[in-house]
Amino acid sequence: MGDDGRDVLITGVGLVSSIGRDTAEHVAHLSNGGGYTVDELRFAPYCVHPLLALDFAGQIPKKSDLKQMEAWQRIGVYAAGLALTDAGIAGDAELLQRTHLIVAAGSGERDIGVDCDVLDKLSQTDDSTTLAKQVLPSALRPTLFLAQLSNMLAGNISIVHGVTASSRTFMGEESAGLAAVENAFRRIAAGQIDIAIVGGALNAEREDLLLGYELGHNLWMGHYAPVWDRAQGGGGFIPGGMGAFLVLEARAHAEARGVQPYARIADVATARCDRADGATQRALAELYGALRSKPIGPLTVLSGASGAAPVTDEEIAFIDSLPSQGAEPIVRAFGSTLGHGVEAQFPTGLALAALACRHSLTPKETGNAEIERPFSGSTAHALVTCVGHWRGEGLALVGAA
Amino acid sequence: MTNDHRDAMGRPLVAITGAGIVTSLGGDKTENWAALTAGQSGIRRIGRFPTDGLRTGFAATVDFLSDGASPAPVLTIELAKHAADEAIGEAMIGVHGRFPGPLFLATPPAELEWPQRKALYNAGRHSGLTGYRRLVEAARNGDWDEMNSLFQFASVGEHLAQQFGTRGIPVSVSTACASGATAIQLGVEAIRRGEADAALCVGTDASVQIEALIRFSLLSALSTRNDQPEHASRPFSKDRDGFVMGEGAAALVLESYAAAKARGARVLGFVRGCGERADNYHRTRSKPDASAIVGAIANAIGDACIPATQIDYVNAHGTSTPENDKMEYLALKQVLGDHLAVTPVSSSKSMIGHTLSAAGAIEAVISLLTIRNGMLPPTMNYDVADPEIPLDVVPNTARPARVDMVLSNSFGFGGQNAALVLGAP
Numbered sequence: 001m002g003d004d005g006r007d008v009l010i011t012g013v014g015l016v017s018s019i020g021r022d023t024a025e026h027v028a029h030l031s032n033g034g035g036y037t038v039d040e041l042r043f044a045p046y047c048v049h050p051l052l053a054l055d056f057a058g059q060i061p062k063k064s065d066l067k068q069m070e071a072w073q074r075i076g077v078y079a080a081g082l083a084l085t086d087a088g089i090a091g092d093a094e095l096l097q098r099t100h101l102i103v104a105a106g107s108g109e110r111d112i113g114v115d116c117d118v119l120d121k122l123s124q125t126d127d128s129t130t131l132a133k134q135v136l137p138s139a140l141r142p143t144l145f146l147a148q149l150s151n152m153l154a155g156n157i158s159i160v161h162g163v164t165a166s167s168r169t170f171m172g173e174e175s176a177g178l179a180a181v182e183n184a185f186r187r188i189a190a191g192q193i194d195i196a197i198v199g200g201a202l203n204a205e206r207e208d209l210l211l212g213y214e215l216g217h218n219l220w221m222g223h224y225a226p227v228w229d230r231a232q233g234g235g236g237f238i239p240g241g242m243g244a245f246l247v248l249e250a251r252a253h254a255e256a257r258g259v260q261p262y263a264r265i266a267d268v269a270t271a272r273c274d275r276a277d278g279a280t281q282r283a284l285a286e287l288y289g290a291l292r293s294k295p296i297g298p299l300t301v302l303s304g305a306s307g308a309a310p311v312t313d314e315e316i317a318f319i320d321s322l323p324s325q326g327a328e329p330i331v332r333a334f335g336s337t338l339g340h341g342v343e344a345q346f347p348t349g350l351a352l353a354a355l356a357c358r359h360s361l362t363p364k365e366t367g368n369a370e371i372e373r374p375f376s377g378s379t380a381h382a383l384v385t386c387v388g389h390w391r392g393e394g395l396a397l398v399g400a401a
Numbered sequence: 402m403t404n405d406h407r408d409a410m411g412r413p414l415v416a417i418t419g420a421g422i423v424t425s426l427g428g429d430k431t432e433n434w435a436a437l438t439a440g441q442s443g444i445r446r447i448g449r450f451p452t453d454g455l456r457t458g459f460a461a462t463v464d465f466l467s468d469g470a471s472p473a474p475v476l477t478i479e480l481a482k483h484a485a486d487e488a489i490g491e492a493m494i495g496v497h498g499r500f501p502g503p504l505f506l507a508t509p510p511a512e513l514e515w516p517q518r519k520a521l522y523n524a525g526r527h528s529g530l531t532g533y534r535r536l537v538e539a540a541r542n543g544d545w546d547e548m549n550s551l552f553q554f555a556s557v558g559e560h561l562a563q564q565f566g567t568r569g570i571p572v573s574v575s576t577a578c579a580s581g582a583t584a585i586q587l588g589v590e591a592i593r594r595g596e597a598d599a600a601l602c603v604g605t606d607a608s609v610q611i612e613a614l615i616r617f618s619l620l621s622a623l624s625t626r627n628d629q630p631e632h633a634s635r636p637f638s639k640d641r642d643g644f645v646m647g648e649g650a651a652a653l654v655l656e657s658y659a660a661a662k663a664r665g666a667r668v669l670g671f672v673r674g675c676g677e678r679a680d681n682y683h684r685t686r687s688k689p690d691a692s693a694i695v696g697a698i699a700n701a702i703g704d705a706c707i708p709a710t711q712i713d714y715v716n717a718h719g720t721s722t723p724e725n726d727k728m729e730y731l732a733l734k735q736v737l738g739d740h741l742a743v744t745p746v747s748s749s750k751s752m753i754g755h756t757l758s759a760a761g762a763i764e765a766v767i768s769l770l771t772i773r774n775g776m777l778p779p780t781m782n783y784d785v786a787d788p789e790i791p792l793d794v795v796p797n798t799a800r801p802a803r804v805d806m807v808l809s810n811s812f813g814f815g816g817q818n819a820a821l822v823l824g825a826p
Contacts, residue, residue: 046537068684101679105575106554107510116532119522122515133454136615145616146684146814150510150554151575155815158681164693167679167817168583171510171573172555179572183587190594207533211521212513214540216549221541272562272570391555392570 005189009254009261009401010354012087012247014079014199017338017348018049018240022082027355029337033364036337038224038238045221046214048204049339051241054078059085065160070109070147073156076201079243080157083197087247088259095257096162099247100193101154102184103169104176104200104343108148110208114139153201163197174306175392176200177346178270182394184248185268194253199245199351200344209239218389220307226336226367227307228316235309237389240339244348251401261401263357263382265350266293270394280311283393284318284385288325291397295381299327300362304349304386306340311387316371319385329383330375336366346394349384353398356382406659408673409706412593417823418666419492419654421484422766424753425461425647429487434770436752437778438799442631443753444645450611457623459630460609461647461754472514474551476607478560480650480759481506485565485603492654492666494599495566502599504567505587507580507758508557509608517548557605567601577813578718579677580604581651581761582821586675588655598660604762605650614646620685622722634755635782636719636748637726637794644720647754651762653769670769673806673824674705680816687728687812694732694818698810701820702736710740711806712822714777716768718810719748720755729810730790745802747795751781761811761819768807768823777802 013023018037020026028034040047056074059081060066066074084090089099118135146152151169158164170179177200184198203209213219220236230236254261269291273283288294301319305312322329334352341348356362360378384396408414422429425443426436436443443461449469452458466483467476495501518536525539550556558571576583581604588600617623624643626633634645653672661668678696682688702709718729733741749767750756756763771777776799783796805825812818 107512112533115518118515119518119532119536122519123522123526133451133611133615136612137455137619140612140615140619142616142619145620148510148512149575149577149815151577151813151815151817152684154679154817155684158679158816159684162681164679164681164816166677167576167815168677169575169817171508171575172558172571173553175555175558175570176573178570183572186594186596187590192590192594207537211533211537211540212552214537215545215552217541270570272559274563388555390553391559394570 006191007251008185008188008265009249009251010246010263010265011249011254011259011261012083013262013351013354014082014086014245015351016051016054016075016079017242018051019337021052021054023355027359027361030363031361040223043210046210046219047224047238049238049240050205051075060160068143069156072108072201072203073147073153075203075243076153077156077160079199079201080197080245081161083245083247084161089247093162096164098165098195099163100165100196101157101163101167102180102196102198103154104180104347105150105153105169105171106343107150109206111144112207173342173390174345174386174388176343178386178392178394181346181350181396182268182270185265188248188250195249197245197247199347201243202239202241202341202344204239204241204339216390218308227305227312227333228368228371230307231309231313235307235312237306237308237340240341242338242341242344242348244344244351246347246350262354263398264401266397266399267291268396272391273393280387280393281314281317284315285321287395291395293397294325296326297328298377299329300356300379300382301329301331302349302352302382302384303331303333304345305333305335306389307335308389315385315387330362331372332363333366346386349386350396353382353384357398357400414658415589415592415672416656416658416661416668417653417670417672417769418656418661418668419488420669420766420769421487421652422763423463423480423483424649424763425463426753428465428483430770434774437749437767438776440779440781440797441752442781444630444634446630447609456618456625457614458627459633461645462609463648472517472551473607473610474556477508477557477605480607481557481561481603481605482564484650484652485561485601488652488654494654499566500601502567502597502601503569503591504558504562504571505584505600505602506558506561506571506573507584507604507762508573509606509758510575511552511554511556513552514610565601576817576819577815578757579761579811579813579817579819580758581763582811582819584762585653585672585765585821586819589672589675592655592657599654599656601652602655602762603650603652604759606757606759607648608757609646609648617646624721632782634721634751636721636751636780637787637790637792638783639785639787641721641723641726643722645754647756649753649756649759649763651759651766653765668826670772670826671824672821674701674822676700676704677819680818685814686724691728691732693816694728694812695735697818697820698732698736701822705822707806709737712737712744712808713804714771714807715744715746716764716807716809717746717748718812719750721750727789730792745777745793745795747778747780749778764809765821765823768809771807772804772825775801775803
């Protein structure tokens with residue numbers, strides 16, 4: 001930050017996805033160009049990047065807590081636990097009471113079996129409400145309601161990990177992740193709070209989730225393709241199971257604790273445009289132009305591009321314009337490897353930026369050699385992008401702490 | 402740094418220059434205030450779907466803005482637009498369709514309802530598929546643009562951003578039943594950071610549809626007083642038996658006091674302080690010692706830079722559940738101490754039900770009206786005093802009083818608690 005704000009450091013990262021169960025596995029995978037894991041059959045014609053199997057008990061020890069959650073919440077609570085542990089906060093009751101919680105969330109799993117049963121019965125009668133009324137009270141479980149509410153991922157993080165200074169959940173697909181990260185960053189930079197944990201989770205392996213996205217014809221169909229190569233096929237995203245949480249902290253607070261930071265977030269900026277032709281490219285260019293601490297020279301662009309058309313091409317056009325600002329972009333679409341995390345996409349991009357900065361790592365290319373060129377140098381500055389499949393644009397600039 | 406544009410901590414003072422409200426009692430401040438101070442109830446039998454056989458068949462629905470057959474997001478958006486129109490009109494800020502600041506929105510999570518699922522299921526009837534495969538295929542092969550524009554989590558915010566031309570991403574927040582207060586807090590914080598001179602803060606909720614009603618019913622959270630819906634919400638009364646679902650919306654135009662004065666705006670009041678604290682005890686219940694809600698209330702009063710003795714009136718969360726009202730009393734007693742004995746505490750939910758995501762915003766507007774009119778809205782249906790809750794609840798009749806500082810409480814499932822302190826101009 002400049003004179004008017006405090007430095008915001010990333011001091012903890014929790015990351016799980018289809019390629020790793022912790023930060024070390026992600027670092028190894030991205031350094032080696034370990035490719036992607038995709039399931040093209042289970043939800044055909046849609047692909048998903050399935051989350052690696054996790055031992056949830058490692059972060060959610062109580063069986064009674066696990067039973068209250070479905071997969072989406074478990075993934076998020078697990079990733080949040082990793083981040084708190086990584087930052088040296090886990091189990092520190094005094095510090096947890098001063099740690100603010102900021103979550104980007106959609107909602108939890110519906111009971112597909114119950115829904116199908118109700119729909120089957122509804123198709124045999126016109127009196128939908130009466131039937132729903134007869135079926136629903138016996139079919140719905142109270143605990144399932146609590147597993148579905150958007151704010152209950154945060155609720156469970158408070159209960160399982162003891163984070164209690166405050167709790168806010170932002171909604172709105174990718175915009176949720178943008179708002180959450182921006183809110184954490186600005187409150188710390190302005191001195192309103194000292195430390196926060198921010199992030200989100202997506203359980204990609206859900207038919208009810210796929211239905212919500214396919215109402216707008218947003219999903220990629222057929223065989224896997226890297227995000228940059230989907231425009232000709234009409235565009236679309238491949239949901240990826242992931243959970244990403246970051247501990248963000250004011251520099252003075254981190255130094256007083258003696259914690260080693262991953263990186264500094266130089267700036268975060270978000271926007272909403274109407275998605276008219278060219279509007280997304282203009283919005284990103286305006287956001288970038290206004291960012292503080294823009295680097296001259298190599299800039300690792302960790303693109304959260306979803307593959308949705310035409311905005312993914314507009315993002316490429318924006319990246320192509322970066323040299324006019326003095327940057328030499330080295331582009332990597334992390335969505336080609338991890339899939340699209342929707343609410344979790346922007347936090348995931350920041351988690352990867354933190355790892356790149358700490359480990360002097362530039363991820364290997366993930367396809368389309370015209371856009372992603374080999375680069376053997378390390379990452380000094382990373383630009384994280386996130387363009388919502390429907391609405392919301394945002395950037396974060398990350399550099400050495 | 403202290404001057405008349407800043408608070409005791411040197412932060413920009415946050416003025417309220419416009420307010421709008423819609424509830425089951427009416428479509429604007431005038432209608433609502435008249436009804437609230439007359440002790441009228443907006444709670445009635447549900448007409449938009451049959452309820453026979455359900456444990457609870459009543460709610461405080463808003464029936465004058467939609468035909469009742471529309472899905473929840475349509476009414477959610479209409480309510481929000483209606484309240485925001487009133488607030489922006491009163492503030493006389495910006496030019497039409499270009500609000501000069503961000504939108505902070507409290508809105509329920511998006512979820513398809515049974516009519517939508519059934520429409521998709523029917524559209525897929527020739528596919529030979531069953532279950533969700535059939536729904537997803539119907540989605541793929543059809544044109545569902547309107548449904549899509551209503552049932553994304555960003556939908557309500559997007560519709561409002563289009564209508565009012567707010568700046569930046571519309572920020573949608575959920576802290577369950579504290580959401581409305583959190584939306585206001587987000588606006589206050591943005592203005593204090595100097596990021597914005599103005600913010601539009603809206604809370605809206607139209608959740609009275611069958612599945613939501615059954616879900617709350619299954620949690621044993623709702624009153625079952627079906628024979629007397631208008632008497633069912635009885636906060637703090639010993640015979641209270643649960644909350645009553647309500648619908649509505651409220652909007653506040655917040656401005657830095659400096660910006661409001663510079664453009665000659667009329668200041669209706671101030672948001673003096675905001676406080677929050679998360680509970681980690683249980684998914685639907687407060688810590689037995691009430692420490693989390695104590696924290697939220699104490700933080701709000703501390704943030705307002707006032708002693709607790711300066712609180713003149715408390716607009717309670719007061720849901721009418723046995724648990725909430727007892728815990729809220731315990732928390733108030735801890736924070737206000739002896740001052741609680743001389744502090745009136747009333748619950749608007751006795752008349753408008755629990756408006757869920759909107760409640761914090763609606764009750765902030767009611768708190769503002771309390772200050773401006775010098776009249777305490779009553780707690781209706783207070784028939785049987787609860788010896789465990791010795792409060793002046795302004796029982797059953799409105800009462801004149803000079804009020805300069807109000808505490809407004811909001812507590813949510815998931816342990817998300819927020820409190821606001823509103824002050825006179």
